[in-house]
Amino acid sequence: MTDTAPTRASLSPTPRSTVTRYRDRSATDRAALDAILDEGLICHLGVTLHGAPVVIPTIYGRLGDTLYLHGSTGAGNLRAAMTGEVSVAVTLVDAIVYARAAMHFSMNYRSAVIHGRPEPITDDAHRLRALRAIVEHSAPGAWDTVRPPDKKESAATTVLALDLTEASVKTRMGDPSDDPADLDSPAWAGTVPVHTTLGPPVPSADLAHGGEAPAHVRARRHGESSSVRRTA
């Protein structure tokens, strides 16, 4: 994927995170990794539990070179993540690819996969920054308007930091990759775009003080892309 020396600003310093299939779909640009992580709403966390892989969806946040995850101290998956290797995937689906041949159907997508051994965060100030990053990732501007974690909540929450050094980015875009011999096929070929958009805010039924959402929530409506800017 790259024959340059691995640096903090490039991806895939190890064989495990080097894309071996379809090398033209990989990217060495660190900015591409950040862009995918910042746009995604959820990640899929893979851990080893009782000797077998387990994949679970979860929310996350990013600050600089670190991805943050959190969960209940009682969750087996999080305990497994604290004591072993994990893999985290964030995938953005951009289009369904229609080809002239069955084996060339595909998706256009942007995907980031991170490998590493997460570190549990114990320092109170660091934990607060991490939890803020996670909340702000899915709800930019919300953190300063809500009650911060209290001691009981904090004690029940595991916060993990995963270094972004060992990561790979894979992207497919554009038209189907049909064989030349198939180009005169009568089949339709092209892409059907997949859009992820946000609808108007829906106030909670128990919202006593009226329903209108504040600016930081309203700013996300009107069919805007779900792209999440890292504001923390």
Next chain:
Amino acid sequence: MTDTAPTRASLSPTPRSTVTRYRDRSATDRAALDAILDEGLICHLGVTLHGAPVVIPTIYGRLGDTLYLHGSTGAGNLRAAMTGEVSVAVTLVDAIVYARAAMHFSMNYRSAVIHGRPEPITDDAHRLRALRAIVEHSAPGAWDTVRPPDKKESAATTVLALDLTEASVKTRMGDPSDDPADLDSPAWAGTVPVHTTLGPPVPSADLAHGGEAPAHVRARRHGESSSVRRTA
């Protein structure tokens, strides 16, 4: 999650696939599993490679009680999936949940996680049915219009069957779950819906015979949900 005897029509017959956190977010209905699998466009496949978990996004198909995956015979992840346990997650994100307290921010989602040991499919007719299911899952109606796999393509393709017996469904919906003491907070609480929609078809630049998409492609446009009906 359930204290009834495990049957083919219910979920989670083993401890591993029994949802232990937030039991109210689990569902025993087999129809719920099928609905999530049929609506998803991609899954996240978790395998163990060189002793560590690896998560990759991929397309899939379903026929009855079987999930089908495919990939290049040269792909390390697929080889790992052929020889060991896997975990497959399909996640549909429905809304971002804004709460009055930082620790109650969440997502509304529907998620299916399947565990098992996939079987490589070697029978030619079975392989063709599986590949058809995968193509039809993302592109309903397309299979009969395109060139089927030839011998060379088939020889280069691994097809895996994963039984759906060991699966769990987890769902969160509705308003935030705030603490009673936070209900008089001035913070806004509610949900911001997340929609996945399909845009108008974009013909491939090398489409010689004109751009208009046929009915099976056009039927998916006009902001329709990306929900994919299993047609195979």
